[in-house]
Amino acid sequence: MKTIIFLAVFLFSGFTVSAAETKIMIRAKARDAKFIGSSLGGAHIIVRNKLNQQILAEGNTTGSTGNTDLIMKTTRTRETSITDPQTAGFLANIDIEEPTFVSIEVISPLNSKQAQAAVSTELWLLPGKHILGDGIILEIPGxxxxxxxxxxxxxxxxxxxxxxxxxxxxxxxxxxxxxxxxxxxxxxxxxxxxxxxxxxxxxxxxxxxxxxxxxxxxxxxxxxxxxxxxxxxxxxxxxxxxxxxxxxxxxxxx
Structure with a gap:
């Protein structure tokens, strides 16, 4: 009996929940215009765990401003994408072990201080459940x-x-x-x-x-x-x- 208890304690003490990589595409889009990318120095992205404010991912959007006809001139339905593979974004790779409530903050334009604005949103991330394609789009007015x-x-x-x-x-x-x-x-x-x-x-x-x-x-x-x-x-x-x-x-x- 003691042997069985010891074995059980050994097995469970060594057990850990492995983190799953979770990918989120985050984009900054100018109000009534296109995406903020490399030509403007990018938008700065910060993803934080809302519980303890730990930064889970941080970086700048890179890529093009996107396709003008697609973004500004095409009539869209619910599932119509407004991005293509070249459209600016920041791909956050986050390792989480359990559903995690996060804040996403976008600061843009990064290199024009007098016009700089910060916008944010909050959402649940689920381990291994990616948010890709158009991803999370935050709008920057002005x-x-x-x-x-x-x-x-x-x-x-x-x-x-x-x-x-x-x-x-x-x-x-x-x-x-x-x-x-x-x-x-x-x-x-x-x-x-x-x-x-x-x-x-x-x-x-x-x-x-x-x-x-x-x-x-x-x-x-x-x-x-x-x-x-x-x-x-x-x-x-x-x-x-x-x-x-x-x-x-x-x-x-x-």
């Missing part, structure tokens, strides 16, 4: 806006601009890097782009910005007095609800 003129904290002599239109210039793209153009898939005619101009902390006026070439918007104003100026430039697309903002401060001196 526009990436970079003010090109004036430069940050640029000092501008009043004598060089007095009585002349002072140019404002900004580059605007979708959150996937997709182009904004007149009459294009992402039509500049449907977007409101304006600058909010302040001097010494007080509102002066709104400045209308217009597309002059692909992604490039320009506007101007007469700056006739010295002071500390701030330009807040925004883009708004009513149909999608996409918004974006960039700010710059500059100084006009005598």
């Amino acid at each position: 526009f990436i806006i970079d003010i090109l003129k004036p430069r940050t904290h640029q000092y501008i002599p009043l004598s060089s601009i007095k009585g002349k239109p002072f140019p404002f210039q900004a580059n605007i793209v979708m959150m996937c890097g997709c182009v904004v153009d007149k009459g294009g898939v992402w039509n500049s005619d449907e977007m409101e782009v304006k600058g909010i101009l302040k001097k010494d902390g007080k509102f002066i006026k709104n400045v209308q910005m217009s597309l002059v070439s692909t992604n490039l918007f320009e506007g101007s104003d007469l700056l006739n007095t010295p002071g500390n100026y701030e330009l807040t430039l925004y883009a708004y697309h009513e149909k999608s609800g996409n918004t974006g903002v960039d700010k710059v401060n500059y100084v006009v001196y005598e």
